[in-house]
Amino acid sequence: MTRPSSKALYTHLRTQHGGYHRYGLTDHAYLYNLYFPPEALIDHLKAETLNLVRNYPVAQKDLAGLVQKISYIPRENLVVGNGAAELIKIISTQVARRLIIPVPSFNEYINAAPGAGAIEFMLHPPEFELDPERFVSQAVSSGADTAVIVSPNNPTSLGVSPEKIHWMAERFQNKEICFIVDESFIDFCDTASARSMETHLSRYPNLAVIKSMSKAYGICGLRLGYLATENERLLSILKAGVHIWNINGFAEEFLRLLPRFEDAFKTSCRRVINDRDDFYRGLSQIRDLKVFRPDANFIFCRLPDWAPPAADIAEQLFVRHQILVKECSGKTMAEGDRYLRIASRRPMENKVFTEAFFSLLESLGGGA
Structure with a gap:
């Protein structure tokens, strides 16, 4: 079978949502923790493969009990999803009548909302910072019943301070607007933004925290995520919306093992943070490239004005490197079309990316 050209392969991959490991490329697009799970955990899953394949997994109540052991949230306040994406779809289609979210952000909240059910609150360059007063004001004036923020945000890698989130939670509570905080990348946040809202659910009955476990725990293929809230209406809709065996046996077993590896997980996140910070410093040396200081495990940057569009840069990085x-x-x-989101990987891979990116920009004129 003839292997497609690099350009044709790139065109094909742009229509895919994963499976990139099959093509011998270096994936700086999707967002992984490459230091977790540890070998001991993987070895256990391998040893149990036959049992995990042959037998039914447990259902929602017991899955919530497993997540309770790592989140310390009561099981009755948890819903476990086949990735956060499963829960996001239920939120956008069954919970929210009108949902407002700052953009740019994770596209699934908007994509899943039917018709005109989603309101986009624009984050403006050059800083893309969230103005909480404007956000709350637009949520109220537009008739939104659900407000979502992602912190740290995707693709900007910028966190919203806990003080701003508490301020918004109070206002949304007064207006009876469901407030959902997506904390999928918070484990890579080494600033004050790392303080989760999970410990404040009883303070704000309309608050929910949603978290994809795929990114932080390096298990994109296992598909795990959860939502935590004390809002009975939200819990009942989500629990009714997931089917009885929405989590497979491998993901269940992973949850059972996680408490044994809590220290290893924390160590892995520190390594990701250190690698990301070194990567940020390296990219910041490239002339005329605006690099945003990251709070997540990826870096957001604006191309120099003299550079080609981001789509052309991305294609050439694949074709050449x-x-x-x-x-x-x-x-x-x-x-x-001026912005890239670059996932941080291991130090050598980050170094290779920085050198390839610099070389590509230089070959395209370097601003001369």
Whole structure:
């Protein structure tokens, strides 16, 4: 069978949502913790493969009990999803009548909302910072019944301070607007933004925290996520919306093992943070490239004005270097074709990316 050209393969991969490991490329597009799970955990899953394949997994109540052991949230306040994406779809289609979310952000909240059910609150360049007063004001004036923020945000990698989140939670509570905080990347946040809202659920009955476990725990293929809230209406809709065996046996077993590896997980996140910070410093040396200081395990940057569009840069990185990167022209944002989201990987891979990126920009004129 003839192997497609690099350009044809890149065109094909742009229509995919994973499976990149089959193509011998370096994936700086999707967002992984490459230091977890540890070998001991993987070895256990291998040894149990036959049992996990042959037998039914447990259902929602027991899955929530497993997540309770790592989140310390009572099981009755938890819903476990087949990735956060399963829960997001239920939120956007069954919970929210009108949902408001700052953009650019994770596209699934908007994509899942039917018709005109989603309101996009624009985050403006050059800083893409969330103005909580404007956000709350637009939520109220637009008749939204559900407000979502992602912190740290995807693709900007910028966290919202806990003080701002508490301020919004109070206002949304007074207006009876369901407030959902997506904390999927909070484990990579080494600033004050790392303080989770999970410990404040009883303070704000309309608050919910949603978290994808895929990114932080390096298990994108296992598909795990959860939502935590004390809001009975939200819990009942989500529990009714997931089917009885929405989590497979491998994911269940992973949850059972996690408490044994709590220290290893924390160590892995510190390694990711250190690698990301070194990567940030390296990219910041590239002339005329605006690099945003990251709070997550990826880096957001604006291309120099003299450089080609982000789509062209992403294609050339793949064709010349077999590196896959996320360009942001598909995001709802001003000048999306000027921005890249770059996942941080291991030090050598980050170094290779930085050198390849610098070389590519230089070959395209270097601003001369």
